[in-house]
Amino acid sequence: MPSPLTMNPSAITTDLPDAPIIQARGVHKSFGNFQALKSLDMEVRRGECVGLLGPNGAGKSTFIGCLYGVVRRDGGELNVFSHDPVHHPRAIKSRLGVVPQENALDDGLTVLENMQIYARFGGLSTSQALPRIKELLAYMSLDHKSEAIIKTLSGGMKRRLAFVRALLAEPQLLLLDEPTTGLDPTVRHLLWEKVLSFKKTGKTVLVTTHYMHEAEILCDRIVILNKGEVAGAGTPKEMIERLAPGYVGIFSQDSEPLLRPLLDPARPGWELFHQGQHCCIRAPQLEDLVALQHSSGLTPLQLRPSNLEDVYLKLTGRELDTNE
Amino acid sequence: MNEPLATLKLSWHVVVRNWVVYRKDFLANISPTLADPALMMASLGMGLSPFIGQINGLSYAQYLAPGMIATTALFTAFFESSYGFYIRLTFESIFKAMLTTPIGPREIMLGEFLWVFIRAAIMATGVGLVLACMGILPNPWALPLFPLIGGLLSLPCAAIGLLAAAKVRNINQFQTVYSFLIAPIYFLSGVFFPLQENSLLWVLVQFSPFYHGVRLLQLSAWGQFPVLEILIHLGALLLFTLLLGFLSFRLIQRKLVN
Numbered sequence: 001m002p003s004p005l006t007m008n009p010s011a012i013t014t015d016l017p018d019a020p021i022i023q024a025r026g027v028h029k030s031f032g033n034f035q036a037l038k039s040l041d042m043e044v045r046r047g048e049c050v051g052l053l054g055p056n057g058a059g060k061s062t063f064i065g066c067l068y069g070v071v072r073r074d075g076g077e078l079n080v081f082s083h084d085p086v087h088h089p090r091a092i093k094s095r096l097g098v099v100p101q102e103n104a105l106d107d108g109l110t111v112l113e114n115m116q117i118y119a120r121f122g123g124l125s126t127s128q129a130l131p132r133i134k135e136l137l138a139y140m141s142l143d144h145k146s147e148a149i150i151k152t153l154s155g156g157m158k159r160r161l162a163f164v165r166a167l168l169a170e171p172q173l174l175l176l177d178e179p180t181t182g183l184d185p186t187v188r189h190l191l192w193e194k195v196l197s198f199k200k201t202g203k204t205v206l207v208t209t210h211y212m213h214e215a216e217i218l219c220d221r222i223v224i225l226n227k228g229e230v231a232g233a234g235t236p237k238e239m240i241e242r243l244a245p246g247y248v249g250i251f252s253q254d255s256e257p258l259l260r261p262l263l264d265p266a267r268p269g270w271e272l273f274h275q276g277q278h279c280c281i282r283a284p285q286l287e288d289l290v291a292l293q294h295s296s297g298l299t300p301l302q303l304r305p306s307n308l309e310d311v312y313l314k315l316t317g318r319e320l321d322t323n324e
Numbered sequence: 325m326n327e328p329l330a331t332l333k334l335s336w337h338v339v340v341r342n343w344v345v346y347r348k349d350f351l352a353n354i355s356p357t358l359a360d361p362a363l364m365m366a367s368l369g370m371g372l373s374p375f376i377g378q379i380n381g382l383s384y385a386q387y388l389a390p391g392m393i394a395t396t397a398l399f400t401a402f403f404e405s406s407y408g409f410y411i412r413l414t415f416e417s418i419f420k421a422m423l424t425t426p427i428g429p430r431e432i433m434l435g436e437f438l439w440v441f442i443r444a445a446i447m448a449t450g451v452g453l454v455l456a457c458m459g460i461l462p463n464p465w466a467l468p469l470f471p472l473i474g475g476l477l478s479l480p481c482a483a484i485g486l487l488a489a490a491k492v493r494n495i496n497q498f499q500t501v502y503s504f505l506i507a508p509i510y511f512l513s514g515v516f517f518p519l520q521e522n523s524l525l526w527v528l529v530q531f532s533p534f535y536h537g538v539r540l541l542q543l544s545a546w547g548q549f550p551v552l553e554i555l556i557h558l559g560a561l562l563l564f565t566l567l568l569g570f571l572s573f574r575l576i577q578r579k580l581v582n
Contacts, residue, residue, distance in 0.1 A: 031582065065582065068423070068424060069423075069428070069581065070420075070423050070424075070580070070581055070582065071581070071582045072581055072582065089428055090330070090426045090428065093424065093425060093426045093428075094426050096424070097424075098424035100420055100421065100424060102417050102420060103421075104416070104417035104418060104420045104421035105421070106341075106345060106416070106418065107416070108345060108348050108349075109344065109345065109348070113344055117337070117340070117341045117344060118421075118425065120337045120340065121334070121337055121422065121425035121426065121427055122425055122426070123426065165421070166424070169425075
């Protein structure tokens with residue numbers, strides 16, 4: 001059976017094939033005195049999956065809102081499918097699927113009724129709508145629920161239904177705002193698989209998330225936002241190698257006075273930092289940490305390779321700031 | 325497809341969405357708009373009529389009858405656009421999802437007005453038929469006019485509801501709007517008693533779109549056709565619709581788009 005995502009390959013737009021799908025230059029937005037976006041530059045190219053990471057309030061959802069016109073930017077240049085969302089939101093939204101933070105489904109309707117409404121909104125005729133809905137419900141393993149009232153569905157089912165809704169009109173670009181927050185691992189894995197197969201058909205994804213693991217699995221590129229600005233960008237692997245290379249030993253907090261004298265600040269690649277209640281040591285090689293363990297007589301709680309979370313915490317200033 | 329046509333089509337889809345939700349709870353939704361005027365007619369109209377003399381050659385029941393159509397339009401429009409819209413806007417976040425589709429704030433607002441217009445028009449027809457069956461409609465030929473006048477009257481009333489929805493800080497504050505604005509409009513606009521021309525109240529109600537709708541319904545139901553007065557009321561109703569409609573659109577747009 002062909003995947004519902006590849007039903008209509010001709011729907012892939014061919015206008016300006018080399019133009020980025022999303023292009024932002026100096027985009028800024030304030031709500032009262034709060035600067036949600038200071039000056040954002042970023043690009044998303046066709047076929048890419050880009051992850052937008054950052055603490056709550058960093059400007060991720062504001063930026064997503066700017067892309068389809070529900071947030072009006074104060075200034076800067078912004079193009080989506082080579083259209084300005086302020087002036088041509090409909091041209092953009094007709095090629096867009098959005099999974100917003102809230103599902104915002106009609107609780108009292110059945111799954112089928114709700115999806116039929118959104119199929120109409122998306123421009124599908126009645127005869128097109130039903131097969132498309134059935135196909136996507138099956139694709140998201142919800143076909144047995146088409147007559148169920150939405151409020152009787154579990155959180156994971158509602159989220160999958162929000163994905164169905166976003167995919168109804170065969171979008172070229174998916175905007176996912178924290179798509180898997182609060183979901184169990186099974187649903188999370190299912191949704192990851194669907195996002196990856198969507199991307200495989202040459203389509204584009206922009207996803208915000210707080211899960212670094214999710215970002216590493218889904219994203220070709222990561223943009224980390226902090227306080228309305230880009231704090232760093234790159235592929236997950238490249239960012240780890242550049243900003244937090246090596247291995248991390250995690251020790252209890254009271255080990256710090258014992259560990260600190262053993263560190264030679266001049267040695268490149270060594271670092272002492274805090275993550276939550278823990279005292280962490282970064283070293284270039286795993287053997288360095290094993291050696292440290294022997295010389296200090298302290299047993300680390302964990303030894304692990306550096307990961308995207310280290311990069312994130314470093315760039316968003318959450319790593320060393322003891323006030324947080 | 326050209327833009328205005330696409331806008332109309334999308335607005336119509338908003339109407340269909342509201343209808344699909346409405347029909348789920350059809351009886352609960354339709355009861356107050358039918359029961360209230362029926363009770364009012366029974367208690368005040370039938371109950372008081374024998375004790376009250378004629379008003380301009382009409383029995384009190386006949387006097388009261390057209391006001392019931394206006395009342396239905398007012399309450400249908402106000403409650404749908406205040407509580408109903410507010411719930412869709414906040415608790416249900418319906419518009420957050422709608423705005424991810426080709427639907428924009430303009431289509432949402434047009435759809436809401438269209439939805440209220442259709443509902444008020446249908447209710448006006450229904451109440452008109454009931455009044456005709458009760459034999460208290462002096463001019464039954466006015467029946468085809470009721471949906472038009474009722475629908476038109478519902479538009480500025482819906483705009484008032486939307487303005488309230490844009491301004492309240494929580495759902496309880498609609499009660500204040502009802503008590504200090506809608507209830508006075510309802511009780512003092514000539515539905516229950518004739519207003520003396522050039523009295524203070526008469527001057528005040530000129531600024532209420534409801535009054536002009538009430539007058540149009542009364543004149544048609546009673547079979548009176550003073551052309552100038554009709555044109556004035558019609559013009560006032562259209563003016564209030566444009567003015568309040570525009571104002572509510574601006575305020576609601578700010579709620580939908582940050």
